[in-house]
Amino acid sequence: MIESKIKEKVYVIGRGNVASHLCKALEGKADVTMVNPHTLEELGDDAGFILISVKDDAIREVAEKLSGTSSVVAHTSGSTPIDVFNGLGIDRHGVFYPLQTFSSDVKLDYNEIPFFIEAESSETSEMLKALARQISGNVYDADSEKRKKLHLASVFACNFVNHLWTISDRILSENGLDFDMLRPLIKETTAKLGRTTPFEGQTGPAVRNDLKILDLQREQLESDPEILNIYNILSDSIINTHNRQK
């Protein structure tokens, strides 16, 4: 549900991909301005919302400079607890976490992105949710513990998955083959997720317990101990995971 335009001014502090995508997502739906974290003294006192979208390590430092503000202040980090605001005299504060991988110069369907909201009070929570609903149809409550788990799960589902594709690309290019040859396979692997759980959709030599193929593939990786190690650990984990369920 998209609500009517937010009346309050929104400042987004940051210069990275998350900050610039949040500004784009809010354009036309709120009066939004991107602010360089190094020029915070220029921040007006007219803000309804101040979103801190900087590196996790820098959130506390930015928040300190906002001490005493009457604006709703929220950070956008998956792994930083709400207590980063403790003792700073920011009455209304919270978290405004969009679960997505943000690249520069990429168009995203913002309406699909799930937003996870936490706040010091239910009143602030409702305000942050109203702001999130300007962007997305998927707005949820999540406390700091749940948000950490979401971030952790997204590292496995996105960052580690992408690294496995990097390894595939390397195996192919070292052998005069093209990563494009794998695209239909990757497309179908992802499409299958929409039809079944990943557990039920598991295929390949490990889940078949095809020891002959496992040995043959290990042999091919003997010259690359790092990749061999990843092969062994993931194959063992597939075998263990599926044995536990038998």
Place this chain on the structure above:
Amino acid sequence: MIESKIKEKVYVIGRGNVASHLCKALEGKADVTMVNPHTLEELGDDAGFILISVKDDAIREVAEKLSGTSSVVAHTSGSTPIDVFNGLGIDRHGVFYPLQTFSSDVKLDYNEIPFFIEAESSETSEMLKALARQISGNVYDADSEKRKKLHLASVFACNFVNHLWTISDRILSENGLDFDMLRPLIKETTAKLGRTTPFEGQTGPAVRNDLKILDLQREQLESDPEILNIYNILSDSIINTHNRQK
């Protein structure tokens, strides 16, 4: 390029997902019959092609029963070398390898599937390629070594990726969260592959060398040594891979 219908009879030996998808893919384009590997004696002597689509371990045994045939005999395995046919008196033989993950009861766009062909002679190779082009626009030569590398790369790109999604699903469900919340992230992770190499598209705490988040996420996995081990090895591999390129 789809060529005109193949005149020769095609038998597909096997009862699994690959065999049944190959039959579906060839329907209307060749006179194709699926054959149970246990009833090979019923096989007519009218075949142009016999495709052996059984488990890797069983290919030799099936091929032995075809000794002396004048048909073109090919197996469909990624990791079995062409020399599995050695000494069997099958004059025309080869490999007909479709690189895809085949699930039962799933519609696939067969025209996209890359086929990798190898044969004992260029004449047989051309015949197998003509058959493959009935199905797909992407038909390539690949010797047994290259095919093994393709299969290995596909284990990383498909089977291992799917297992990481299984782990994500487990982290979420153990914490009262829903895998559906990750779907937009997974969709964008895959979409990004079409715009950049996976190496260039890498995001997350490991590639940022964000040691604070890495430590925090390791803490969350302390009770699960298997998953913690996967976390450490993949994070280290991301860091190593990207350091090597600096």
